[in-house]
Amino acid sequence: MIEARGLTKRFGDKTAVQDVSFSLQAGQVTGFLGPNGAGKSTTMRMLMGLDRPSEGGITVLGKPYAEHRNPLCIAGALLDAKGVHPGRSARSHLQALAVTHGISRSRVDQVLELTGLESVAQKRVGKFSLGMGQRLGIAAALLGDPEVLVLDEPVNGLDPDGVLWVRQFVRAFAAEGRTVLLSSHLMSEMAQTADHLIVLGRGRVIADAPIAELLASGERRTVRVVSPDAIRLGELLRAEGARSTQRADNRELVLEGIAAERVGEVAAAHGIVLHALSTDATSLEEAYLALTRSEVEYSTDEHHADQPAAA
Ligand SMILES: Nc1ncnc2c1ncn2[C@@H]1O[C@H](COP(=O)(O)OP(=O)(O)OP(=O)(O)O)[C@@H](O)[C@H]1O
Secondary structure (H helix, E strand, O other), X not given: OEEEEEEEEEEXXXXXXXXXXXXXXXXXXXXEEOOOOOOHHHHHHHHOOOOOOOEEEEEEOOEOHHHXXXXXXXXEEEOOOOOOOOOOEHHHHHHHHHHHOOOOHHHXXXXXXXXXXXXXXXXXXXXXXXXXHHHHHHXXXXXXXXXXXXXXXXXXXXXXXXXXXXXXXXXXXXXXOOEEEEEOOOHHHHHHHOOEEEEEEOOEEEEEEEHHHHHHHOOOOEEEEEOOOHHHHHHHHHHOOOEEEEEOOOOEEEEEOOOHHHHXXXXXXXXXXXXXXXXXXXXXXXXXXXXXXXXXXXXXHHHHHHOOOOO
């Protein structure tokens, strides 16, 4: 569906994207993650034909985006929600775009409905909230009824209702067998929205895998137990080889190296009351931080190395 091969982009002596290759599958939401400056936006811009690769290439349905006869029917993008004339209404903004691209007026009504903007279609865009502005950006991306939707930070700054709407929208879009590429820094949101993740670090792909696989690779299960007798329980469990940290008024323990079942058995054997016992799997955020730690540290070192040694 979308294929990047050896994709590289240099701005002067800065390499923003370096030898990036990946394939995106139809029917999936692929999350694009990475620290600031990792090259996500540049890759998305090259996908949409807005930046020209220095080397390699990226194709949508077998061709570079700009070489399609009706590119808006192939892929739509929300890369920067601004760039809309504030004095125009939502409808006239979409109609202007539709006319330029030979798209019918009835499609404007459809995308207004799809994005829940019908009731504010006549309102001036300058008066729109951030959430409405994002919906309008998505409505514009949908005008050509595309197979691919590319969204750069679509939930940035949105309230919880807005975030939920974007999530449900992209899930439904992918469920129709279409393709979504979505970048976000909100890890919990990504965990709920994406099927597959591509993580970039300093312009290179550092992970490309289904979310479940990424979580399993960083798996470090901890057991959380709450007990009025947590201090004694902690001593007993450490004798069993568990490593523990005490929390919250000496009533909560967080344990590694022991299963929740064994914690329950030891507590029962010693008549210790438990108020809670649970296993916490690695969160996507932890897995992501483990993956990108060296990338962030390296870039910080690099930054220091750039500083002149003496003024
Ligand atoms: N037009 C440009 N000219 C010069 N450098 C650029 C240009 N566009 C991007 N860069 C640089 O390329 C690198 C990658 O930027 P990019 O915006 O693609 O990263 P990103 O992963 O989208 O970051 P963020 O999460 O902060 O949006 C950065 O170091 C950035 O400063």
